[in-house]
Amino acid sequence: MTAQVGHIDGQTQLVGILGYPVAHSLSPEMHNAAFAELGMNWRYVPLLVRPEQLAAALRGVLALGFRGVNLTVPHKVTCIPLLDSVTEAVTIAGAVNTIRIDGSSGRMEGLNTDMSGFLTDLAANRISIGETSRVVILGAGGAARAVGAGLARSGAHITFVNRTAERGAQIADFLRSSWASSKIESAGMDQLAEVSREASLVVNTTPVGMYPSVDASPWPNGVPFPKDAVLYDTVYRPLQTKLMRDAERSGLRAVGGVGMLVYQGASAFEMWTGKKPPIEVMRAICQKRLMEA
Ligand SMILES: NC(=O)c1ccc[n+]([C@@H]2O[C@H](COP(=O)([O-])OP(=O)(O)OC[C@H]3O[C@@H](n4cnc5c(N)ncnc54)[C@H](OP(=O)(O)O)[C@@H]3O)[C@@H](O)[C@H]2O)c1
Structure with a gap:
């Protein structure tokens, strides 16, 4: 299969997922399909981050102008002390799966969309x-x-x-x-x-x-x-x-659990972009990949 490389330029906005491992994640395809559907110049990238590199990686995504990231195993709890604020959902659930980065203030807010x-x-x-x-x-x-x-x-x-x-x-x-x-x-x-x-x-x-x-x-x-x-x-x-x-x-x-996966992703998408996510496009790509697996 030949990978399609879309247009990337100086205006491209970045989001991604930090995990260890991360290669199995469906989130990059799910979000990139949503960006393509809405004609948005955004990209979502998987980032393999060792547990001991989490703090450096968060400083890195901030420095590189990322608009936000998802977190998966093993970072969902250990990231909490590294953030500027967390929502009530995080306090109750005790874990963060999404970070919203405010580009102008550099503040990182932890959310739980699970x-x-x-x-x-x-x-x-x-x-x-x-x-x-x-x-x-x-x-x-x-x-x-x-x-x-x-x-x-x-x-x-x-x-x-x-x-x-x-x-x-x-x-x-x-x-x-x-x-x-x-x-x-x-x-x-x-x-x-x-x-x-x-x-x-x-x-x-x-x-x-x-x-x-x-x-x-x-x-x-x-x-x-x-x-x-x-x-x-x-x-x-x-x-x-x-x-x-x-x-x-x-x-x-x-x-x-595929619906939960799609809706937690859709919620993160909306938090980052302020746009209504194309839920059915996101669901279709996840289901396609899971059926192929
Ligand atoms: N659909 C979605 O969007 C979504 C989102 C998040 C998670 N998930 C699913 O939830 C799963 C768990 O995620 P998590 O973050 O909660 O993991 P976690 O924090 O590691 O917790 C795993 C739990 O499962 C128990 N467990 C693990 N292996 C077991 C075994 N062989 N027999 C009985 N109990 C066992 C553990 O019991 P002990 O306390 O005894 O160790 C622990 O309570 C993931 O693997 C994923 O499939 C789905």
Whole structure:
């Protein structure tokens, strides 16, 4: 395949993603397709940044006039002390996935668009969560915090179930105190059957089942899926995970994480450019690449 090189000149605006690794990221193609669709002279570049080089890399993108960057593993938490300010979403989720750079003042603001990306995709899939809903979140890392913090506002009963029970308890404690809610709890994997029985939504935020371990599932054998629940897997590579297939076989509706990816990207796009992102173009390129993979 021959790569197409578009017009780049002295007016070209730059954004990108800092990660280690970063080559697998779909964000460059997603954003560059959006810029091309809107005829914008912007480019999005992947930047491989070792953990110990993060501070230098952030000074670098500022010096080079970047308008913003995304952050992926392992920089989402370690970047926070290096920024000038963070939004409330970052304080609640404890992680940054997007930085907006103010070119005139040189200020860097940390944002978290994973949370809004997840909530927008729930709404797009007509999944409504309210005070009577029971939600089980598998995992207790950065994605779990974003998902849990996003759902906490709904007043739903939320239980974090994590391999390392202590980490689940820490997130539940933090969100319970942030939202003054007594309905946010944690449980060990051995309690999954009990706490998920009445669930209306199960969200997988662990990487289990992600390429290349496509035959793995975070749902233990022998634990029945809840009846009438929706299963949301934040993993998007592959588009259909083993967890989604197993859940569907048990009669659940299953939704994969590509929509969350697209909406978190769309939100970052809007923050940087001030323009409405072409969501369907962004979704189409992600789906195409994931289907080819
Ligand atoms: N769709 C999207 O836009 C989007 C956005 C963000 C993340 N994600 C997905 O979310 C995943 C997790 O991201 P993250 O940033 O939250 O990662 P993270 O901070 O490293 O947290 C990973 C969590 O998964 C658990 N876990 C890892 N391996 C496990 C295993 N083999 N068995 C059981 N539990 C395991 C960990 O448990 P311990 O606490 O016991 O270590 C931890 O709670 C990513 O891989 C990605 O697929 C998707």
